[in-house]
Amino acid sequence: MVTAGIDIGHESVAVVLLHDTGPLGHATFVIAGEVGAVARCAFEQTLDRLGLERASIQRIFATGIGRENVALADGHRTPMLSHARGAHWWFPGTRTVIDVGAEGTRVMRCDAAGNLTDFALNDKCAAGSGVFLESVAEMLDVPLAEMGGLSLSGSRSVVLTSTCAVFAESEIVAEIHRGAARADILWGVHEALVAKIVATGRRVGIEPDLVLTGGVARNVGVVQALREQLRMDVAVPEHPEIAGALGAALLAREPAGAA
Amino acid sequence: MVVCGIDVGARTAKAVLLVDGAIAAHSIVRTGPESAAAAAAALDRALAGTPLRREDIEFTVATGYGRVVVPFAQKNVTEIACHARGNHHFFAGVRTILDMGGQDCKAIRCDAAGRVTSFLMNDKCAAGTGRALEVMASLLQVPLDDVGRLSLEAGNGRVTISNTCVVFAKSEVLALARQGVPTRDILAALCDGVAERVKGLLRAVGVEEDFVISGGISKNVGVVRRLEQKLGTTSRVCFEPQVVGALGAALFARDFLGRTA
Numbered sequence: 001m002v003t004a005g006i007d008i009g010h011e012s013v014a015v016v017l018l019h020d021t022g023p024l025g026h027a028t029f030v031i032a033g034e035v036g037a038v039a040r041c042a043f044e045q046t047l048d049r050l051g052l053e054r055a056s057i058q059r060i061f062a063t064g065i066g067r068e069n070v071a072l073a074d075g076h077r078t079p080m081l082s083h084a085r086g087a088h089w090w091f092p093g094t095r096t097v098i099d100v101g102a103e104g105t106r107v108m109r110c111d112a113a114g115n116l117t118d119f120a121l122n123d124k125c126a127a128g129s130g131v132f133l134e135s136v137a138e139m140l141d142v143p144l145a146e147m148g149g150l151s152l153s154g155s156r157s158v159v160l161t162s163t164c165a166v167f168a169e170s171e172i173v174a175e176i177h178r179g180a181a182r183a184d185i186l187w188g189v190h191e192a193l194v195a196k197i198v199a200t201g202r203r204v205g206i207e208p209d210l211v212l213t214g215g216v217a218r219n220v221g222v223v224q225a226l227r228e229q230l231r232m233d234v235a236v237p238e239h240p241e242i243a244g245a246l247g248a249a250l251l252a253r254e255p256a257g258a259a
Numbered sequence: 260m261v262v263c264g265i266d267v268g269a270r271t272a273k274a275v276l277l278v279d280g281a282i283a284a285h286s287i288v289r290t291g292p293e294s295a296a297a298a299a300a301a302l303d304r305a306l307a308g309t310p311l312r313r314e315d316i317e318f319t320v321a322t323g324y325g326r327v328v329v330p331f332a333q334k335n336v337t338e339i340a341c342h343a344r345g346n347h348h349f350f351a352g353v354r355t356i357l358d359m360g361g362q363d364c365k366a367i368r369c370d371a372a373g374r375v376t377s378f379l380m381n382d383k384c385a386a387g388t389g390r391a392l393e394v395m396a397s398l399l400q401v402p403l404d405d406v407g408r409l410s411l412e413a414g415n416g417r418v419t420i421s422n423t424c425v426v427f428a429k430s431e432v433l434a435l436a437r438q439g440v441p442t443r444d445i446l447a448a449l450c451d452g453v454a455e456r457v458k459g460l461l462r463a464v465g466v467e468e469d470f471v472i473s474g475g476i477s478k479n480v481g482v483v484r485r486l487e488q489k490l491g492t493t494s495r496v497c498f499e500p501q502v503v504g505a506l507g508a509a510l511f512a513r514d515f516l517g518r519t520a
Contacts, residue, residue: 132426135426164425165385167362
């Protein structure tokens with residue numbers, strides 16, 4: 001059986017095609033234009049790349065914030081269910097999943113079978129989101145992909161006290177004027193972001209094994225700050241940005257009516 | 260008797276000079292990276308319009324975020340107490356104060372003597388503070404001083420902005436602007452959003468008249484009108500609402516001086 005999962009986030013679309021033994025392939029796309037059209041295009045390109053026919057896909061599930069706009073999907077599942085299932089597939093010991101995306105944080109608790117048992121969301125505030133990192137990267141003129149690595153070389157001298165991304169921006173400007181090194185500011189930014197993520201997680205409890213998913217999981221500064229603040233190991237899958245799509249594809253192969 | 264009140268806020272520093280209990284001069288300057296320098300600049304600007312010199316000042320009280328870094332102040336007092344005191348000076352009947360500045364928003368209740376009885380403050384989130392409107396004004400390239408007036412000229416096409424977070428709302432505002440929604444309509448939605456946030460804070464402390472608005476936001480008619488509508492009440496604003504905290508500090512300075520004399 002081959003199923004597909006399509007995850008429509010705020011800034012990107014991820015597609016996973018899943019065979020009985022595991023993923024056949026995956027792809028991510030930046031959203032530009034109407035979401036339904038982007039989803040179709042992403043799905044078709046992924047099929048082409050793998051040389052698969054549309055007819056060979058038995059069921060397609062959509063997930064993510066834009067899941068209801070995917071006309072070609074046979075059904076949809078919440079991102080909380082999908083991320084829990086995706087993380088569990090990679091790490092069967094998973095009990096907590098933290099998904100940090102462009103526009104917020106989701107923390108999922110799950111049982112030994114990868115079923116969702118509880119979750120907490122922060123989608124109201126940019127301080128715990130990838131958008132915050134993007135704006136800081138722009139302010140400090142650092143490529144987004146390098147900011148985490150650079151932060152690890154920073155000292156622990158910059159502490160941002162603001163809980164708001166807008167106010168933090170002023171604090172960063174003040175640090176720049178004060179002559180603080182870029183790497184030091186970056187570490188302070190990562191600490192502040194992670195403190196916000198941890199606060200969301202505490203609402204449901206954070207138990208090991210902990211898995212970090214979403215595009216922000218590629219940021220080693222976030223991973224390190226999370227390890228330090230939680231004093232817990234943090235597992236990061238090889239492709240953290242496709243966790244939701246993988247979960248949706250896994251859910252799609254379960255009997256109808258399940259989940 | 261010459262006393263001085265200095266209010267070092269997140270965005271501006273203010274000074275008020277009281278000579279024998281009357282306001283002799285006041286000033287507002289931008290707060291730069293150095294709060295102490297901003298405080299000194301505010302003081303010098305206020306002195307510049309008078310025959311007074313720094314040495315003539317007998318007592319100085321500092322308030323606001325930067326109150327502990329004002330080197331020439333003898334004492335500091337919280338901005339909550341100073342705003343209640345300053346507003347009470349203008350309006351003896353004041354019982355509820357909304358003070359909204361660049362980086363926070365306070366709802367203050369006080370008694371007939373101008374003493375604080377309770378307060379609530381939002382200094383954690385830019386939504387519902389003056390900063391939200393500063394950010395949006397700059398995004399839409401509208402002078403901050405014009406935001407309120409333009410928002411009241413909005414057409415009938417109702418626009419709503421669903422995000423509370425200023426960062427997320429920026430994307431929404433840009434999308435609306437790109438769709439060709441008139442700027443005044445977007446500003447109307449933004450002013451309404453700010454008023455709605457502030458209403459929540461005020462309702463939580465309870466609104467009893469007289470209701471006074473101080474801080475920079477009181478100069479924004481778009482927020483003030485909408486807030487009055489939402490609360491079903493009218494508000495009062497003193498002649499220079501941004502210096503009310505500094506005035507309160509100066510009044511406390513006069514008390515301290517009277518006690519030590």
